[in-house]
Amino acid sequence: MTVPQLDAGTMGVGHSGSPDPRQAARECVQAALAGRTPQPGDLLVVFTTVGEDVPAFFDEAAAAAGAATVVGCSAYGCYTTEAPGVGGCSAAYLPAGDLTFGVGTAESLGSDIAAATEAAVVQARADAGGSGEHDALLLMSDGLAGDQREVLRGAYRAAGAQVAIVGGAAADSLTQTGTYQYARGRTLTNGVVALWINSRRPVGIGVAHGWRPVGDLMVVTRASGNVVHELDGRPALEAYLEMRADAEAEFGAQDAPARSLAERLMDGPLGLPTTAGGYDVRHIFGEGPDGGLVMFGYVSDNAVVQVMTTSHDELLAAAQEATAVATRAIGRVSRGALVFSCTARLANLGEKVVEEGPAIARGLDGAPACGLFTYGEFGRSTGSSGFHNATVTVLAV
Amino acid sequence: MSTFEPEQTAAELLAEVTRLRAENERLRQRNATAQARAAQALSRATRLAQVVSVLGQLTDVDEVLDRAASEIAELFGADILVIWLGTRADQPATAWGMRPGAPPPVLSLSEADTARLVEVPILVGPVAECSVPEAVRAYEPAHVAWIRLSHRRDDLGTMLLVRRADQPFDSSDTLELRAVATRVALAIDNGRLQRRSQERLERLERLYERTAQLVGMLELGEIARLLASVALQELPVTGAEICIERPGAGAEHAASGSLAGDGSTEGAGDAAVRRAPLTLMEPATGWLGVADLDEDDSEAVDLLHHIADLANLVVGKALLFDATRTQAQYDAMTGLANRALFMDRLEESLQRARRYQHLVGLIFVDLDKFKQVNDTLGHAAGDELLVTVAHRLRDAVRATDTVARLGGDEFVVLCDRIDSTENLRVLAGRLSTRVQEPATIAGQEMRPGASMGVADTETSGYESAVLLAGADAAMYEDKADRRRR
Numbered sequence: 001m002t003v004p005q006l007d008a009g010t011m012g013v014g015h016s017g018s019p020d021p022r023q024a025a026r027e028c029v030q031a032a033l034a035g036r037t038p039q040p041g042d043l044l045v046v047f048t049t050v051g052e053d054v055p056a057f058f059d060e061a062a063a064a065a066g067a068a069t070v071v072g073c074s075a076y077g078c079y080t081t082e083a084p085g086v087g088g089c090s091a092a093y094l095p096a097g098d099l100t101f102g103v104g105t106a107e108s109l110g111s112d113i114a115a116a117t118e119a120a121v122v123q124a125r126a127d128a129g130g131s132g133e134h135d136a137l138l139l140m141s142d143g144l145a146g147d148q149r150e151v152l153r154g155a156y157r158a159a160g161a162q163v164a165i166v167g168g169a170a171a172d173s174l175t176q177t178g179t180y181q182y183a184r185g186r187t188l189t190n191g192v193v194a195l196w197i198n199s200r201r202p203v204g205i206g207v208a209h210g211w212r213p214v215g216d217l218m219v220v221t222r223a224s225g226n227v228v229h230e231l232d233g234r235p236a237l238e239a240y241l242e243m244r245a246d247a248e249a250e251f252g253a254q255d256a257p258a259r260s261l262a263e264r265l266m267d268g269p270l271g272l273p274t275t276a277g278g279y280d281v282r283h284i285f286g287e288g289p290d291g292g293l294v295m296f297g298y299v300s301d302n303a304v305v306q307v308m309t310t311s312h313d314e315l316l317a318a319a320q321e322a323t324a325v326a327t328r329a330i331g332r333v334s335r336g337a338l339v340f341s342c343t344a345r346l347a348n349l350g351e352k353v354v355e356e357g358p359a360i361a362r363g364l365d366g367a368p369a370c371g372l373f374t375y376g377e378f379g380r381s382t383g384s385s386g387f388h389n390a391t392v393t394v395l396a397v
Numbered sequence: 398m399s400t401f402e403p404e405q406t407a408a409e410l411l412a413e414v415t416r417l418r419a420e421n422e423r424l425r426q427r428n429a430t431a432q433a434r435a436a437q438a439l440s441r442a443t444r445l446a447q448v449v450s451v452l453g454q455l456t457d458v459d460e461v462l463d464r465a466a467s468e469i470a471e472l473f474g475a476d477i478l479v480i481w482l483g484t485r486a487d488q489p490a491t492a493w494g495m496r497p498g499a500p501p502p503v504l505s506l507s508e509a510d511t512a513r514l515v516e517v518p519i520l521v522g523p524v525a526e527c528s529v530p531e532a533v534r535a536y537e538p539a540h541v542a543w544i545r546l547s548h549r550r551d552d553l554g555t556m557l558l559v560r561r562a563d564q565p566f567d568s569s570d571t572l573e574l575r576a577v578a579t580r581v582a583l584a585i586d587n588g589r590l591q592r593r594s595q596e597r598l599e600r601l602e603r604l605y606e607r608t609a610q611l612v613g614m615l616e617l618g619e620i621a622r623l624l625a626s627v628a629l630q631e632l633p634v635t636g637a638e639i640c641i642e643r644p645g646a647g648a649e650h651a652a653s654g655s656l657a658g659d660g661s662t663e664g665a666g667d668a669a670v671r672r673a674p675l676t677l678m679e680p681a682t683g684w685l686g687v688a689d690l691d692e693d694d695s696e697a698v699d700l701l702h703h704i705a706d707l708a709n710l711v712v713g714k715a716l717l718f719d720a721t722r723t724q725a726q727y728d729a730m731t732g733l734a735n736r737a738l739f740m741d742r743l744e745e746s747l748q749r750a751r752r753y754q755h756l757v758g759l760i761f762v763d764l765d766k767f768k769q770v771n772d773t774l775g776h777a778a779g780d781e782l783l784v785t786v787a788h789r790l791r792d793a794v795r796a797t798d799t800v801a802r803l804g805g806d807e808f809v810v811l812c813d814r815i816d817s818t819e820n821l822r823v824l825a826g827r828l829s830t831r832v833q834e835p836a837t838i839a840g841q842e843m844r845p846g847a848s849m850g851v852a853d854t855e856t857s858g859y860e861s862a863v864l865l866a867g868a869d870a871a872m873y874e875d876k877a878d879r880r881r882r
Contacts, residue, residue: 275441
């Protein structure tokens, strides 16, 4: 393996496909360091899909990272711009440069996810020595903890409107058995990690999904939490499937009856039109007990929804677009990026998923990036909403 | 509409196909744009319904504003949402999107904006043209919307939405925000009602507990103190006092908080004192006074009456207990201690005397020729003579001594802690002289006479019966002597 020569400020990324958690940790961190020795104040972010002994993976990564601050989480898939596969683990090493980092954690999220996140953010800001000129907040939460909007709500309450928020909900291998978060030398299973980033220059955040609406608008006439019971006064699944059938041409051969319901739900999420003219996409997790739709995330009563569709090209274009938006926001050559990508993109991209890394690389003008597949993304630069589904969310520094 | 002509060349066909493709794409785009617009319009149209739905799900009053603020900010693409309630301009009820710990935004509308907001419930515009609180300026706002929150002509507060992005609040935003504001005002009003109901319920529970405590109390001083403290705690007043007067038995007075002057005059000093009279068992009178009560606050006035009623109940009960106790321990005609109370005090006195080696003395007093007064002047005259003698005896002894009427014309004086038997004899002589002073009974001048007998613990020991028997025997000796004289 050739070690690229990096200047002191560039982000270094590394990937390992080793099934041994300790070896995988060592390999991806060493690749990210590329021969550099981490200094106090530097940051190392690690993502892992290695299901065996995740705490051992994080401990080994922290040991290999030396003096750097280490945060990370479990993922459904990991990649870097240099290793666009989706398994194994990945690491990003970011020398501090003009950035200051602070870390906060909360665990046992329980019923008050917002309050727990708020506490973690307060701790992170204090750890970073207070607010800086351009603050950003990176969140990694337990993707199985419940309504992830509450994570953003708590973070926003503590951080306020000036702070850009980015991050993702940690995932597992779709077994829904448990996710991991790592910070301050500890592995959490039902926690949230907040990384406060103080920067003298703006950091960039980009969010894009690549989905477009088909069929008619429907109104959610009955919903509770993340379950849509009725659409237009009818059982939600029935109304949804009928709408899909009407828009069959848009789904093409993919919508053949032979495909399972789960597969058909995966490539036809619901879109919620936003007042700004775009769509928030919410994936459908499955069928509810009363013919309703169980969603990834909260959908309000009276919300307007539409069935969404996409194509491989549109999904990959979204990755490039999100990265380009983030890069433009920083107004200079990027040192690198962290990418939070929806797990459902894997199913929809299929084999083409290996093209996501290169698409991101195109948006970064050659700077490296390290990404993971999540159970939900956080991305907020204006407005007070920012929990997403089905997106590629990019933090460029 | 394009049609194919057979004579078209391959190049022309290709051009036509390209043109058709482009037109198709243009139509698709137009269709997509129209659809997106429709989606956006419908989405906007349901924002109010979404706010209503969210507010309807909230049960905790304290949660309403915080939750409403975040939901409305999200639905209207605002970064910051501040709500000020009532006239508390420097303390927002919620400031969504503003960092905790930073100075709170002060409700600061220019005079012109204040006047405009009275006329119309909502003002929108870029920051250059609108009032913006100083604390909000730090967040680099681009556009603001000010909304007056009112319900049934009640001004409940003011709401401010701030967008940092250059995205003006348009007419559709304005229209929907008006409706949202109405709904938020209703939620605030409901919240206030609910909070008030909750407060009433808690107050009722406290009053119930206090009532239970008060009805178990019998000592008037304690009752007065607790009533004054309950009135101060439960009423929106700066001070409370209670006074109970009993002719011949003194007064009880207790005060809590600050009262103007000494509280004896209504409206004295800076605070106006309102007094609610208590309805007590005659001849007792009393009142409950409070300082700085808002007379227009009908709820507070009602509560004052309720506490006065409670005072009537518990003070009346204590007074009744006092009267019953007096009846059981005192002789109704002379007001002196009766035999039962005398015996109690004698036993207590003897116990103390035995422990501390004091001297306790008894003086037995028996009127001379009482039967004769009864027979010749009537029983009323006999009673008058008894009362006269009783008062003379009581006035002639120390406050620590007990004068009791044992029955008929027999009296006894219990002298606690005397110095010597001799002093006891001196006292008996003085009593005898005092009793024998001239008196007008039933219009007739007379000189009452009484036989006296003394005994003390030095000669008779600490047994009450022995002491009584000693004094009794001495009295009979004296009576015999007097007869012989």
